[in-house]
Amino acid sequence: MNKRILVVDDSPAIRKLVSFTLEFAGYEVTMAEDGVKGLQRLQAEAPFDLVFVDIIMPNMGGLEFMQKVRADATHGALPLVVLSTEGRDEDIQNGTNAGATSYLVKPFQPPALLAKVKEIMAEHQPKESV
Amino acid sequence: MSHDTQVLLLDDDDAVHRFFQDAATRCNIQVTSAHCGREGLAACERMYYSLIIIATTLSDMDGLAALLALQKIAPQSRYIMMTNTPVDAVLRKAIAAGAAGTLFKPPDLDQVMAAVQKSEVVRYFAEALENALYRSGGRTTKESRKAKQGLQHAEQLECSDAQHTTPKT
Numbered sequence: 001m002n003k004r005i006l007v008v009d010d011s012p013a014i015r016k017l018v019s020f021t022l023e024f025a026g027y028e029v030t031m032a033e034d035g036v037k038g039l040q041r042l043q044a045e046a047p048f049d050l051v052f053v054d055i056i057m058p059n060m061g062g063l064e065f066m067q068k069v070r071a072d073a074t075h076g077a078l079p080l081v082v083l084s085t086e087g088r089d090e091d092i093q094n095g096t097n098a099g100a101t102s103y104l105v106k107p108f109q110p111p112a113l114l115a116k117v118k119e120i121m122a123e124h125q126p127k128e129s130v
Numbered sequence: 131m132s133h134d135t136q137v138l139l140l141d142d143d144d145a146v147h148r149f150f151q152d153a154a155t156r157c158n159i160q161v162t163s164a165h166c167g168r169e170g171l172a173a174c175e176r177m178y179y180s181l182i183i184i185a186t187t188l189s190d191m192d193g194l195a196a197l198l199a200l201q202k203i204a205p206q207s208r209y210i211m212m213t214n215t216p217v218d219a220v221l222r223k224a225i226a227a228g229a230a231g232t233l234f235k236p237p238d239l240d241q242v243m244a245a246v247q248k249s250e251v252v253r254y255f256a257e258a259l260e261n262a263l264y265r266s267g268g269r270t271t272k273e274s275r276k277a278k279q280g281l282q283h284a285e286q287l288e289c290s291d292a293q294h295t296t297p298k299t
Binding site (some may be wrong): 107 | 135154158240243251
């Protein structure tokens with residue numbers, strides 16, 4: 001069974017570009033346009049192996065999304081990778097404080113994105129339990 | 131070695147240059163500023179840019195003339211035209227001449243990032259397709275089909291659909 005990845009980003013173009021890249025590498029991708037929808041997808045369509053999340057989004061941003069996931073008994077250990085336009089040191093620190101496993105700054109280089117996914121998947125072998 | 135996307139910007143509007151330079155302080159892009167067509171051509175002679183953004187109007191030539199001249203120097207680069215209005219004769223001709231997309235002024239970080247990201251993903255799939263065909267001696271394989279499909283999807287993606295629901299400036 002393919003590894004499953006949730007992509008949470010408010011830009012339709014970025015969501016699709018991340019999705020094309022991940023699907024080409026054999027991952028199954030689910031998309032959500034903000035943190036609220038992301039949490040809904042996470043609850044309704046689990047299990048996932050990894051989540052990419054943008055920081056600045058309407059309704060619920062990435063920092064709040066990650067805090068809620070980390071506080072959740074079922075999904076709290078899920079790898080969360082920020083993919084954001086905000087790449088200053090304080091932005092990365094805020095992401096880490098909110099629970100990010102890793103932080104990538106846009107635009108991503110597809111080989112670097114896939115290498116990061118592979119690295120994190122290797123570190124978090126067992127799929128989260130539902 | 132930097133992994134930033136190298137962007138060349140041709141525009142005579144200082145505000146647009148400030149916007150891109152500010153974006154470069156936080157995103158993974160390196161922006162070289164050219165304030166007219168001649169400066170852009172000179173910059174392009176010096177190094178490779180994966181993405182070249184050209185205003186449809188420049189002080190010394192129009193954007194179409196700049197595009198055609200730059201394409202001769204840097205055929206591998208991807209080109210985006212930037213305009214004030216969707217109804218723009220130069221823009222239409224530039225798209226017909228091979229420009230990959232359009233940005234509207236004033237630029238918006240979401241739209242710019244989608245355009246830059248598209249150029250990176252298109253390049254990735256183009257290289258993957260080339261490598262797959264090289265390995266198979268030109269025969270179509272499952273790998274080359276997947277790469278071709280990814281390339282088509284990425285090339286056809288409309289970046290102006292980047293929603294601006296939240297200001298990111």
